[in-house]
């Protein structure tokens with residue numbers, strides 16, 4: 001994957017540096033001098049981008065992607081820091097997330113899946129009678145016993161699906177429970193996957209402690225076969241769409257990196273269903289995991305909507321979020337919870353935009369590829385498709401075209 005145009009090659013390198021600057025500025029948005037520095041550099045790279053005439057389809061994708069990243073990222077920073085920002089809250093969100101995105105959040109808030117939520121809490125309560133604390137020695141022993149098997153399964157599946165190179169090696173460490181939720185992570189440099197103890201549910205069954213590993217598999221698919229595979233397959237891409245922390249932290253790319261990883265979770269459910277006996281888990285274990293993750297995403301969408309309403313209250317004098325929600329949901333408990341307990345604004349929830357919008361933007365890409373090549377071709381060329389989805393970290397605006405390009409040219 002080579003850029004042809006020389007000026008674009010220069011710009012690509014320069015943009016890598018600019019993304020780092022933008023990331024630092026995001027960390028100190030109140031600094032008005034920092035804002036001047038950021039804006040000056042932005043004007044400079046935008047001007048250079050305007051001077052370039054792409055010499056290939058790939059050049060064109062790279063240039064448009066740089067422009068999309070710069071524009072949408074700048075819009076976010078302006079929304080947070082420009083006192084004269086011109087767009088209203090809904091128009092802003094639709095610009096950074098796509099037309100109709102605000103409405104989609106509103107629909108989810110208007111009619112949440114109450115039945116699923118109710119059934120989930122009933123089922124979980126039943127299970128909780130036999131639950132064992134992760135802090136016990138027995139629980140940790142039971143979790144540890146799973147680690148080699150998880151490692152073997154992930155490597156085998158990743159290689160057979162073409163997600164990981166054949167000579168790929170990795171290590172898994174189990175994190176201590178601490179507060180029970182210490183998060184898992186993937187270190188792409190050392191190829192170390194640290195798995196949080198929350199990946200397991202511990203139960204007392206037939207006089208022993210058993211660990212149910214469904215969530216651990218889910219996390220391993222997300223981190224290693226999602227983010228890890230995306231990173232490895234983007235290594236040879238130009239700077240502006242390699243998987244680095246700064247590129248992945250631009251507003252319009254966050255939903256692509258998370259969309260890819262969340263799609264890997266979907267593959268995980270299939271994987272688990274095919275191996276229920278081997279893994280000594282039940283359909284119920286998998287359903288609880290899958291439904292739980294779907295409800296989690298619903299909650300994130302609701303929080304994002306609440307945050308935008310809080311912003312609306314700050315920005316629009318006459319807007320009353322409580323009244324608006326009460327009218328929308330006919331649910332005074334929800335409206336009160338928003339008024340009394342919900343403290344976040346978009347600035348606080350920004351870091352979750354990837355997880356919130358990931359499934360939406362991934363599906364937009366899949367839809368475009370399916371429309372171009374047909375469902376049958378896609379079903380018969382799964383490996384090729386997966387590889388194309390993992391090549392480069394793109395803005396969600398460009399991602400559908402980029403994946404289509406790699407399907408045609410690889």
Ligand SMILES: [Zn+2]
Nearest residue numbers: 222227258261
């Ligand atoms: Zn992730």
